[in-house]
Amino acid sequence: MLDKYEKIFGEITSPSKSIWHVRANTIKMAAKDLENLLAEIGTVERMDYQEGFWVKTETNLSKTAEHLLGYFFLQNASSMLPPLALEPKLGEKILDMCASPGAKTTQMAAMMDNKGVIIANDVTYKRLKALRGNLQRCGVSNTIVTKMRGENFSNSGLKFEKILLDAPCSGTGTMNPRILSQTSSNTVRMFSGLQKRLLESAANCLSDDGVLVYSTCSMEPEENEENVDFAVRNFGLKTEKINLNSNKVVMEWHGKKFSEDVANAVRIMPAEKNEGFFICRMRK
């Protein structure tokens, strides 16, 4: 699988396992205060996104009192980007269609200063339990957790100004050897089909002039560019540029040329300090 990606994208570095990715939960603690706290137990490097930190430490950060008390969220650097692309604002009504375990939901709630409303949806009780636990730990009060199939969400008739569709995916951008070895072309096809159904539902839930951010942590063009092309061609969505340093996207795959609109999407390639990610911002 890695060979395949290197043929398409060039040399790939797998993310380091010895670096913690930490996002300050500004609902409870200022980023500067967290930086000082983390500096007591390790080497801290601030990300371009000022609320994110890379930390090198022997301490298991997931088992600290500060984590339990909700001062920070452990979340890969790349996974902090989709909410930035969506730009949630105070008072807005937002749908997070596949929200568990809540890393991006809690980030958006903090960006919205706990104002407005986020509908955080997922599909199973097990996933909702993790989501609810993290929302509570992070002190999020502007969220309604719902248990609905994302594909059927549009049946609710509700419309949203902004939607985050961080879709279930093969996860190949993590470069996890187990995932890479277990991901077959059938797996990719299965996810690609599900993602298209979710995109259709999300497009139907979007109010006029509303913004949809689609993201995955997959490397597969079938789960990324192909789906953006599908959304642009079928649901009248237009892509918008995202201000991020990124690699070029794939404009042609298996003999099929994608719409020029796909060029606005961004690919974050796996590197020492981040996993691979794909993000596209679209407007209705």
Place this chain on the structure above:
Amino acid sequence: MQDEKVRSLEILEAEQIKYIENIIEKNYGTVFDLNRFLVLKTCEEKIWIASRDMADVDFSKLAANSVGLYFGKLKRNNKINLSTEGCQMVGKNATKNVVIVDKESAAKFLKGEDVFPTEAANCESQNFVILKCNEDFLGSSLFVDGKIKNILPKSRRMF
């Protein structure tokens, strides 16, 4: 289909909110403004707080599983057992029923053990107290005969 707990949620009126604010003031010696939130209560007397903007949402269209943030549970004799988040919000200005623990006891408390406070001025026995260690509010527990009886939910413990 809405979750049963959510179906039982009642949105509280100003008078009912005032009643809870009075309980907080009586127990923790601080005026805590709950009116900036939408305040909801379950049939089990559990209090949830949410963004006021939620008042515009049509809940009947959603299979809602939970709404807002769990704040605490009303108890007999005008007492309240605050959630960890409730403690963090109320604790900042609380002047009563706040026990101070050292770092070692804080770690034990977060693991679910009973501990003794280093300071327990203005604390009532048989009441719920907020645990504080340095600047951190750790949660709520029962203060009984000078000891902190641990009632921290398992989901909020450190393993």
